[in-house]
Each structure stands twice: as C-alpha cells, then as structure tokens.
Amino acid sequence: MNGPISSRPIFSANAGLIGGILLVGALALSAVLLPVDRRLPMEICLVLAMAQGWNLLCGYTGLLSFGHQAFIGVGAYTLFLVVNTLGISPFLGLAFSAVVSAAVAVVIALLLKGSRDAYFSIGIWVLADCLRLLVGQWDFVGSSQGMVLNAPDIDPATFGDAVFWAALALVLVTQFAIFGLLRTRFGLGLMAIRDNETAAASVGIAPGRSRVIAFVASAVICAVAGAIYYLSVLYVDPAGAFDIDWQIRILFIVIVGGAGTLEGPLIGTAIYFLLREFLQDHGGLFLIVQGAIAALTMLFAPQGLWGLIQARTGWQLFPTKWVTQ
Amino acid sequence: MTLLELEHVDVFYRDLQATFDVSLKVDEGETVAIIGANGAGKSTLLRAMIGLTQCRNGRIRLAGEDVTRLRCDLLARRGVALVPEGRRLFSSLTVEENLLLAMARARKGPWTLGRVYELFPAMKEFRSHRASDLSGGQQQMVAISRALLTNPRVLLCDELSLGLAPKVISEIYACFDGIRKEGVSIVLVEQDTVRARSASDRLYCLLKGKVRLAARSSTVTPDAIRDAYFGETHA
Numbered sequence: 001m002n003g004p005i006s007s008r009p010i011f012s013a014n015a016g017l018i019g020g021i022l023l024v025g026a027l028a029l030s031a032v033l034l035p036v037d038r039r040l041p042m043e044i045c046l047v048l049a050m051a052q053g054w055n056l057l058c059g060y061t062g063l064l065s066f067g068h069q070a071f072i073g074v075g076a077y078t079l080f081l082v083v084n085t086l087g088i089s090p091f092l093g094l095a096f097s098a099v100v101s102a103a104v105a106v107v108i109a110l111l112l113k114g115s116r117d118a119y120f121s122i123g124i125w126v127l128a129d130c131l132r133l134l135v136g137q138w139d140f141v142g143s144s145q146g147m148v149l150n151a152p153d154i155d156p157a158t159f160g161d162a163v164f165w166a167a168l169a170l171v172l173v174t175q176f177a178i179f180g181l182l183r184t185r186f187g188l189g190l191m192a193i194r195d196n197e198t199a200a201a202s203v204g205i206a207p208g209r210s211r212v213i214a215f216v217a218s219a220v221i222c223a224v225a226g227a228i229y230y231l232s233v234l235y236v237d238p239a240g241a242f243d244i245d246w247q248i249r250i251l252f253i254v255i256v257g258g259a260g261t262l263e264g265p266l267i268g269t270a271i272y273f274l275l276r277e278f279l280q281d282h283g284g285l286f287l288i289v290q291g292a293i294a295a296l297t298m299l300f301a302p303q304g305l306w307g308l309i310q311a312r313t314g315w316q317l318f319p320t321k322w323v324t325q
Numbered sequence: 326m327t328l329l330e331l332e333h334v335d336v337f338y339r340d341l342q343a344t345f346d347v348s349l350k351v352d353e354g355e356t357v358a359i360i361g362a363n364g365a366g367k368s369t370l371l372r373a374m375i376g377l378t379q380c381r382n383g384r385i386r387l388a389g390e391d392v393t394r395l396r397c398d399l400l401a402r403r404g405v406a407l408v409p410e411g412r413r414l415f416s417s418l419t420v421e422e423n424l425l426l427a428m429a430r431a432r433k434g435p436w437t438l439g440r441v442y443e444l445f446p447a448m449k450e451f452r453s454h455r456a457s458d459l460s461g462g463q464q465q466m467v468a469i470s471r472a473l474l475t476n477p478r479v480l481l482c483d484e485l486s487l488g489l490a491p492k493v494i495s496e497i498y499a500c501f502d503g504i505r506k507e508g509v510s511i512v513l514v515e516q517d518t519v520r521a522r523s524a525s526d527r528l529y530c531l532l533k534g535k536v537r538l539a540a541r542s543s544t545v546t547p548d549a550i551r552d553a554y555f556g557e558t559h560a
Binding site: 185188189191192194195196198199200201202203204205206207260321322 | 375377396397398399401402406407409413414415416417418419421422423425426427429430431471472474475
C-alpha cells in the first residue's frame with residue numbers, strides 16, 4: 001500500500017456533500033415545522049426510505065426485485081404479532097420486524113439462489129404473492145380480515161408525533177447509512193458486481209455474499225418502514241400490506257428519479273407525492289399521468305431525471321466517487 | 326518449481342465438452358502460451374484455471390495444493406488473476422476505482438498503484454475517466470493493472486490482442502518484461518501464434534479440446550505449430 005502515489009482513497013466533491021446535507025436537513029426541517037397534518041410527511045419519509053432501500057439493491061447491485069411488498073407485509077405483521085402477544089411497546093416491536101424480515105430475506109435469497117434478471121424479478125414476485133395468500137389463510141392473524149393493534153398504553157395525543165419521528169429517523173438513517181456504505185470498499189464492490197460479475201469475482205470479490213448482504217439490508221429497510229406505516233394506522237390486512245402497489249410506487253420513484261444514485265429517489269419521491277396530491281381528486285388521471293411520466297422517462301432519460309441532471313452538470317450531492325491524491 | 330498444474334482436465338461448456346484430458350503445467354516465473362484455433366477450448370480452459378467454470382474430471386493444483394473445486398473469488402485471493410477476454414472493466418466506475426477495487430482483496434506483494442502507473446505511464450492521464458469512455462488499448466492497460474494489483478502468483482491473459490491495432494498490441498506486450506521481473510507466472514491465451522511464441526517460454530497448442538503440441542517456444546518450428554493448429558499431418 002505504499003509507493004510514489006498514495007493509495008489511500010479520498011473523496012472528491014465533498015462540497016457537493018455539504019449541499020446534500022443541507023438539502024436533506026432543509027427537507028427534514030420543513031417536515032417538522034410546516035403546519036400540516038403529520039401523516040403526509042410521515043408517509044413521504046417512509047416511502048423515500050423504502051425507495052432508497054430498494055435502490056440499494058436494484059441501482060447498486062443490479063437485482064430488479066418486483067416483490068419487496070413481501071417485506072413491507074412481513075415487517076408490519078411481525079410488529080402486530082409481537083405487540084399483541086408479548087404486550088411490548090410498538091417501538092420496541094420494530095426491532096423484531098427488522099430481525100424477522102432479515103430472516104425471511106435470507107430464506108428468499110436461498111430459494112432464488114442462482115436466479116438472475118427476469119427470473120429473479122418474477123421469482124420474488126411469486127414468493128411475495130405466496131406470502132400474501134399464506135397470511136390471508138392464517139386465522140391467528142385474522143386471515144383476510146386483518147388484525148388490529150392491541151396497545152392500550154398508546155397515548156392518542158402524542159402517538160401521531162411519535163410515529164412521525166420514527167419515520168423521520170428511519171429515512172435519515174437510511175439515507176446516510178447507505179451513503180456511508182457505498183463509500184466503503186464493500187459499496188464499491190457492489191457496483192463492480194453490477195457492472196461485471198465475472199470480473200468482480202476474478203479480483204476476489206464474493207458476488208453471492210455481497211448480493212445477499214445488499215438484499216437483506218434492503219429488505220430490513222422496507223420492513224421497518226412498512227411496520228411504522230401500519231403502526232400509524234393501527235390496523236393491518238394482507239391485501240394492503242402485501243399489495244404490489246407498494247412495489248409499483250417504489251419502482252416509479254426510483255426509475256423516474258434515477259436508479260443507482262442517492263439523489264434520484266429524493267426527486268422521484270417529490271414527483272410522486274406532488275402528482276398524487278394534485279391529482280388525487282381526479283380519479284384515474286393520477287395513474288395515467290404517472291404511467292406516462294414513467295414511460296417518457298424510460299424513453300428519453302433512461303438514467304432517470306437525476307441522471308440527466310448529473311450528465312449535464314456533473315453535480316453530486318452524495319459523492320461516492322473514489323480518487324487518490 | 327511447478328506453480329499451476331492441470332491433470333487430465335475435462336471442462337464442459339454447458340453440455341458441450343470443451344477440453345479432453347488436458348494436462349499442462351506452469352512453473353514459477355514462467356510464461357506459457359496456449360494457442361489454438363477458434364473453439365479449440367483455450368478460453369474455457371483459462372476459465373477453469375480461475376474457477377469460473379468447474380472442471381468435471383481431473384485436478385487443478387496451485388503450488389501443490391488441490392484447488393479444483395475452489396470458487397473464483399477464493400482462487401483470486403490465493404494468487405490467480407485474470408485479464409478477461411474483452412477487458413470486462415467495471416464500466417460505470419472510473420479507472421482508479423477499478424484499480425482500487427482490485428486492491429481490496431489483494432495479497433501482499435510488489436504491485437501498488439505507483440508501480441502500475443510506472444508500468445503504464447499513460448494511464449495516469451486518464452485515471453479519473455470512466456472506464457466506458459476509454460479506447461480499447463487504454464482499457465487493456467487498466468485490465469492488466471487491475472489483475473496485477475491483486476498481486477497474483479499467476480496472471481492469466483485471455484486474448485490480449487483481440488480488437489486492438491497492431492501498434493497498440495506491441496505496446497501492451499512490451500509490459501510483460503516488467504511483469505516477469507517480479508517473478509509472476511503468465512499464461513497467455515492467443516490466436517496470434519507468432520506473438521504468442523515470441524512472448525512465451527513454452528507453448529501448448531490445443532486442437533478440438535486436446536493438447537496437440539507441447540514445446541519450448543524457442544525451439545518449436547513454425548511447421549510444427551501449423552500442423553498442430555490445423556490438425557494436418559504431413560507424410
């Protein structure tokens with residue numbers, strides 16, 4: 001590791017990072033201070049966290065999952081189960097959601113071992129639907145009727161705020177943890193696997209293990225986000241928690257914003273919620289506009305909107321490039 | 326001392342048998358060329374040497390140790406490095422990121438960033454470019470450097486000359502002296518028999534998956550190579 005050129009990596013464009021921190025800070029602050037109902041900012045935080053988690057898998061390791069609603073459902077149901085049976089605090093229950101979803105993710109990873117591309121996408125979609133049907137048949141969790149959270153010590157006056165803070169904490173931790181991860185050699189290894197698996201293996205990176213780690217991380221993020229969401233409504237049912245609509249939302253946000261960038265999901269989330277808020281009273285128009293935007297983006301800006309901006313300006317708010325002195 | 330040894334190796338490409346009972350060895354510090362026509366099984370054999378394709382029968386030994394069933398990334402950490410056919414750089418990453426990645430799991434050894442920039446001074450100028458923006462020759466320099474930075478005991482090179490201008494190929498081959506000086510063994514897979522012969526100590530010629538000729542490069546005659554390459558037998 002020595003020689004005329006120092007091989008210790010440093011990072012370029014840290015000025016951009018200041019912009020990134022300011023932007024995220026301003027967004028978080030406005031979510032806290034704006035005199036709106038806390039429910040919308042909470043949902044935005046959760047959906048953004050899910051999108052970043054999914055983006056870690058799709059944008060940085062190249063695995064296109066159509067089944068992350070499975071983890072949202074598993075996270076939510078785990079929370080309701082442990083709170084209702086053990087009587088613990090719902091916020092403690094989130095830890096169980098993380099652990100159980102990680103275990104489920106490992107099992108799914110084993111089942112789909114060796115499946116790539118479309119086979120992986122469809123395989124996980126089918127598994128997610130199987131989970132939905134299984135939970136729908138399980139009487140103990142209310143089968144298709146769903147279940148209500150049984151937490152008598154919840155104070156209705158502060159509960160809405162508490163859930164909002166949990167969602168905000170989750171999205172901030174997700175954003176910066178993924179950023180930190182991508183700046184390690186492990187993160188660089190993930191991008192190498194996405195670019196060329198054979199070449200990555202031939203420089204000693206274990207592609208299978210790296211993929212599983214990214215897959216489990218993305219699953220846990222979606223599970224905790226899903227758990228917080230259903231905690232906020234105190235009710236969960238299989239048709240909602242395992243709804244592929246969650247996945248479509250994530251897909252739209254990441255693809256329109258720009259997969260494989262940390263800035264893209266921020267833009268995508270903004271577009272998604274702006275569209276929804278302005279068009280929610282116009283019925284099917286929201287879906288038509290959403291579909292049209294997704295199709296146009298894929299045709300004219302396959303790297304997403306942030307990809308377009310980055311190509312023009314070279315901006316990086318969350319720089320993950322490596323350079324040496 | 327024998328560094329890499331293949332004993333009676335059968336490798337399959339999907340259901341198609343690509344090599345039949347191939348035995349060959351590479352000594353420490355030696356450069357061995359594997360030549361042969363298209364489809365002779367050269368690249369498949371090379372993939373087997375680094376564990377990208379499992380061999381169905383036979384043994385592969387690295388410094389005496391049986392590594393037949395070892396996965397590619399584990400073999401890479403034990404000192405086998407590959408310069409893949411078509412370069413296969415990490416295209417979304419910069420040149421330097423490509424190089425840093427190779428160092429992540431590197432063995433201890435003489436190769437550092439400084440050393441590979443000495444080997445290819447031109448690389449310094451495009452080190453912050455994205456790998457996808459490079460010319461073929463530039464990509465090949467990065468691919469070789471990336472392999473060297475893992476500090477390999479044996480460097481496997483698959484069709485270095487493919488798609489490159491003759492002048493560029495000569496520049497690439499010129500680096501081999503510097504690599505050999507560090508005691509690295511080299512396995513060259515080439516279609517260009519003249520270049521393979523002049524760059525190697527010994528050569529093997531494959532024909533339809535079988536070793537047809539094994540000889541010292543300095544003493545083998547062009548006629549013998551031609552016969553083994555095309556499978557002709559002169560009376």
